[in-house]
Amino acid sequence: MVDLVESLxxxxxxxxxxxxxxxxxxxxGVKRHQLRNALKVLRDEGELATPRGRSEGQSRRxxxxxxxxxxxxxxxxxxxxxxxxxxxxxxxxxxxVEITRIERAATTSPGADRGSTxxxxxxxxxxxxxxxxAADIYQIIRRVGSDIRLHVPQPVPHCPxxxxxxxxxxxAIAQAIRNRAPDLAETxxxxxxxxxxEQIMARMVPGSQNx
Numbered sequence: 219m220v221d222l223v224e225s226l227x228x229x230x231x232x233x234x235x236x237x238x239x240x241x242x243x244x245x246x247g248v249k250r251h252q253l254r255n256a257l258k259v260l261r262d263e264g265e266l267a268t269p270r271g272r273s274e275g276q277s278r279r280x281x282x283x284x285x286x287x288x289x290x291x292x293x294x295x296x297x298x299x300x301x302x303x304x305x306x307x308x309x310x311x312x313x314x315v316e317i318t319r320i321e322r323a324a325t326t327s328p329g330a331d332r333g334s335t336x337x338x339x340x341x342x343x344x345x346x347x348x349x350x351x352a353a354d355i356y357q358i359i360r361r362v363g364s365d366i367r368l369h370v371p372q373p374v375p376h377c378p379x380x381x382x383x384x385x386x387x388x389x390a391i392a393q394a395i396r397n398r399a400p401d402l403a404e405t406x407x408x409x410x411x412x413x414x415x416e417q418i419m420a421r422m423v424p425g426s427q428n429x
Contacts, residue, residue, distance in 0.1 A: 222248060222256040261345075290422075293363040294415045298408065300356060301340065304347040305391055305407035309400040311348035317396050320346060324388035326381055339388050343407070346395070380417070387413065 225246065229236065236242055243253045312320070323339040326332055337360065344356040387410040394403035 302408040306400040306404040307347035309403040312346035316346035
């Protein structure tokens with residue numbers, strides 16, 4: 219079960235589309251009920267949106283289509299409009315299990331992939347909002363962002379200080395959610411995403427360096 223979950227998690231982290239359940243079970247050589255249990259783990263952890271009569275890869279296909287008509291700054295603008303509201307809802311609606319999951323994802327473990335850690339945190343907040351439609355929209359937004367990130371002129375440099383800063387920002391959001399403080403959660407998420415936008419804009423300026 220653990221190996222199956224990790225296999226699925228790896229495919230998602232690599233941006234691979236998940237096909238329909240029957241095909242995916244055949245590819246992995248597992249029973250469909252085993253696959254369903256593994257997918258449920260990922261949904262419960264906020265790493266996979268709950269499907270509504272669609273294959274798991276549908277959000278990726280939607281993302282690929284939308285990515286051809288937008289840019290990375292438009293993605294972060296939309297995240298700024300949506301995610302602070304999701305953090306506010308999470309501060310009101312998150313269950314104790316969801317809060318624990320958010321707090322666990324707020325810190326980057328040694329050796330962990332920073333992109334996957336960031337994605338897990340924001341997915342956990344979205345899942346804890348209690349608004350399934352908004353969480354699904356968020357998944358599509360992040361899928362678009364993953365596709366078009368390749369078009370940012372400069373790659374994201376490895377910066378331990380920025381990772382520490384990001385973790386502190388995530389932890390502030392998590393603490394506000396734990397404290398059932400919707401205003402603080404919303405503000406902390408907005409301030410975090412503004413810094414993300416600044417980092418993106420800095421990489422788009424020729425000769426600039428991220429710090």
